[in-house]
Amino acid sequence: MQFGMRFRRQDAADKLNDRFWHEIEGKPLDEVRRSQEERLRDQMAYLKANSTFYQEKFAAAGVDFDEIHTVEDLQKLPYTYKTEIRESLAAEPPFGKHRAAPMAEIVQMQASSGTTGSPSYVALTEADAEMWHEMTARCFFANGVRPGDMVLHAFSLAKGFVGGIPVMQGLQYMGAIDVPVGADGGADRLLRACADTRPRCIVGAPNFVLHLAEKAPEVLGCEASELGVEHVIVGGEPGGGIPAIRAKIEAAWGAKCAEMLGGTDLGVTYWAECDAQSGMHMVNMDYIITELLDPESGQIIPWGKGAEGEMVYTAIGRQASPLVRFRxxxxxxxIDTECSCGRTGAKIRCTGRTDDMLIVRGANVFPSAINSVITEMVPETNGVMRIVADFEGHTTQGALTVIVERGPGRDPADDAALKKKIEQRLRDSLVFKADVHLVAADTFEKPGAAKVAFVLRKYPDLP
Known part of the structure; x- marks a missing residue:
């Protein structure tokens, strides 16, 4: 494929009635494994020649690139942690010490939401970008999008998130037409675009697409189910795989709901639910090797039905920002290792995060990151805060209530200005909307031997 102004894959229309977007999705797993291991060896050779980050990391672990031939050999290698990536980015901005391609070959960059600190910037070469388009197309095809479809874009299009421009690029690549309003455009504009363009599909966060459906009668004077949408594709937060939420989405839109899963570090999306709606398949096994880690035992476990664990990813065929054994x-x-659709990649449900992340209107928010912002605002604040997560699960479409102790000696008459300042700082730093409540210094018990619980499940009784 030639890049530049050619957005659409030349044979996209020919795939309209295909069973899969790519034949790898239905290949026997022994064939997939052979392809993965050939690409893994090539990736190790590439890193040996181009990655200072992994040269140093593997040397410290006493492992040589030439020792890695099979998927099982990956267990000889150390894990790569998000904290290491942040340190790498800080050491050599903008793309970090782990950048493994010359700057002259970088054609695109994307950013994570930065909820654990500063955003992580990911670099793409032309080959990387094409890989992302291909991976995204496979997922949307499994979810029900077809070449020629109009797709209403209800993920955020702002701030460099992969749910924005990269989703649009993937849809264009597969021959679909993106309606690029974005969640940032607001519910009214999205709904009016939906009424005007009559898209076959909508993509967005599950709670937000539910919110759109609830607003439709007010904005359009009709139910969302009257707008002709056939497929609602959701991701970015839990919900699409929760039966009660899925049922609400399908009833509200009169459409089939399918889920996808991915992330900035490896691509846009790499897991996708098929028409069976019984779990997300890995449809990109030739681009990512996925291990399953039991966090309690620290052991890699087999991909058997009922197995549970944290996914560990190794990119194969990646140039600019490659990751090996990324936690x-x-x-x-x-959920299963077989499916009536014929795809051979295991089917999964994401049950949550291994950390304490909250999701506020689609933005991933960590309590420790909020605490860091509040601490940075001493002496205006006392550096003490509590989050009131008085909603079910970890996801809310409302503003997140944050109770903050004002600095000692500060006049409560100045609270309105301080509240506005803190809310703006949180929005700028962590990309979410907060509702800050200011209280007197020393309202909360001083930290002691016990771990401080930043998150409260109900609003506390305050003096």
Missing amino acids: SGDYIEV
């Missing part, structure tokens, strides 16, 4: 933090259950 994703996504905790999953293997």
